[in-house]
Amino acid sequence: MLGISWSKWMSPTSLAMTALVGLLTGYYGVWSRSRFVRLIDALPGPKPLPVLGNIIDILKYTANYRLCAEWIKQNGYIFRTWIGYYPVVHVAHHELFEQILSHSKLVTKVDEYKFFLPENCLAVIEGDKWRHRRRLLTPAFHFRILDGYISTFNEKSMASAAKMEEILGTAESQEINIFPIIVKLTFDALYETSMGKNTWSEEDTSTYAQNMDGMAHIFLERAIRKPWLRIDWIYKFTSLYRKQMQYSSFFNTFHEKVIRERRELQRRNAAEKHSSPQPVLNNNNVDEEDMLSRPKERLAILDLLLKISEENPELDDKVIGDEISLFIIAGFDSSSVAMNWFLYLIA
Numbered sequence: 192m193l194g195i196s197w198s199k200w201m202s203p204t205s206l207a208m209t210a211l212v213g214l215l216t217g218y219y220g221v222w223s224r225s226r227f228v229r230l231i232d233a234l235p236g237p238k239p240l241p242v243l244g245n246i247i248d249i250l251k252y253t254a255n256y257r258l259c260a261e262w263i264k265q266n267g268y269i270f271r272t273w274i275g276y277y278p279v280v281h282v283a284h285h286e287l288f289e290q291i292l293s294h295s296k297l298v299t300k301v302d303e304y305k306f307f308l309p310e311n312c313l314a315v316i317e318g319d320k321w322r323h324r325r326r327l328l329t330p331a332f333h334f335r336i337l338d339g340y341i342s343t344f345n346e347k348s349m350a351s352a353a354k355m356e357e358i359l360g361t362a363e364s365q366e367i368n369i370f371p372i373i374v375k376l377t378f379d380a381l382y383e384t385s386m387g388k389n390t391w392s393e394e395d396t397s398t399y400a401q402n403m404d405g406m407a408h409i410f411l412e413r414a415i416r417k418p419w420l421r422i423d424w425i426y427k428f429t430s431l432y433r434k435q436m437q438y439s440s441f442f443n444t445f446h447e448k449v450i451r452e453r454r455e456l457q458r459r460n461a462a463e464k465h466s467s468p469q470p471v472l473n474n475n476n477v478d479e480e481d482m483l484s485r486p487k488e489r490l491a492i493l494d495l496l497l498k499i500s501e502e503n504p505e506l507d508d509k510v511i512g513d514e515i516s517l518f519i520i521a522g523f524d525s526s527s528v529a530m531n532w533f534l535y536l537i538a
Contacts, residue, residue: 219241219242222276223241228278231271231273231278231280232271234269234270234271234280235265235266235267235270235271236262236266236270236271236272237262237265237266237270237272239272239273242275242276243275244272244273244274244275244276244277245272245273245274246274246275246415246416246418248272249272249274249415249416250416259281259283262281263281263283268282268283268284268287269281269282269283269284269287274414274415274418275418275419276418277418277421299317300314300315300317302421303410303413303414306409306410306413306414307406307407307409307410307520308516308517308520309439309442309512309513309516309517310513311509311510311513312513312514312516312517313325313328313514313517314517314521327499327503327506328496328499328514330495330499331492331495331496331499332492336384336490336492336495337384340380340383340384343380343383343384344380347376347379347380348376350376351372351373351375351376354372355367355369355372358372369531369534370527370531373527373530373531373534374396374400374527375393375396376527376530377522377523377526377527377530378395378396378399378400378523380526381518381519381522381523381526382519383491384491384492385491385492385493385515385518385519386449386453386491386492386493386515387453387490387491387493387494398441399445402438402441402442403520403523403524405434405438406435406438406520407524409431409434409435409438412431413426413431442512442516443509443512446511446512446515446516447508447512449493449515450493450497450508450511450512450515451508453493453494453497454497457494457497492515492518493511493515496511496514496515497511
């Protein structure tokens with residue numbers, strides 16, 4: 192009689208689902224009382240919802256609603272939020288950052304870096320591999336290398352200023368959007384200092400920027416808006432993963448082409464230099480189809496990485512491409528936004 196009544200109200204599927212919900216609820220209860228969660232919650236922060244955390248608050252964020260600024264006012268310069276089950280500790284003061292970034296042992300990267308950066312770049316690898324790569328690449332990123340590019344920065348800045356004046360001449364008293372001009376300026380400066388190419392075409396700039404925007408969108412979706420996409424096997428079944436593969440293919444193909452052309456240019460220059468006592472590097476040679484070389488004191492970062500790779504075969508073209516990609520990704524957004532806000536504030 193009891194068996195008949197049970198089968199009437201609870202099918203095997205319903206029973207399994209009830210048991211699963213019970214197990215998950217029990218696990219969440221134990222986890223929410225764990226030492227790890229209690230340590231995170233010891234920090235101030237907005238009140239999280241069960242399971243969801245602060246996702247609802249984050250989804251309300253818009254350009255006009257400065258959510259993090261409000262949280263800083265309410266909680267101070269260090270606070271925590273929960274993205275589902277994933278904790279995020281926000282540090283919003285340079286003195287606090289200094290203690291972290293200057294620590295010689297705190298070199299483990301957060302998982303979010305892997306959502307949008309190349310897998311073999313310096314910002315993703317860890318441990319002894321990171322230390323070895325850092326030692327190899329340090330000479331290529333010395334700040335004095337940029338001293339030889341001051342004239343380049345001036346030239347491109349003047350070209351951007353001329354573009355703004357041209358637009359102002361037709362805009363009369365209306366406001367203008369200078370961000371596309373700043374984006375072009377930033378790309379040109381980064382591309383010449385990193386790859387040695389003199390300038391980007393409008394099409395190159397637009398295509399590269401669109402792919403970077405696509406990767407940034409995927410990062411926001413995985414890191415914040417849809418935390419279940421942090422799980423790789425789930426993410427690989429989504430359209431976002433297929434888009435990421437398209438973007439990654441574009442960057443790989445693009446960088447492989449530039450590296451291949453640069454290697455060939457170096458070989459030709461070395462052969463000509465060997466056969467002639469006169470220097471063969473010509474910074475103004477427009478017949479090289481944008482594969483512009485630099486005088487010895489103005490080697491692009493790519494040139495330096497190629498030279499380093501001659502004695503370090505582990506720096507193959509794929510790794511070099513990943514490092515160049517990191518340099519552009521890390522430099523583009525911060526530089527373009529900073530210049531845009533600087534011009535806005537002095538206007």
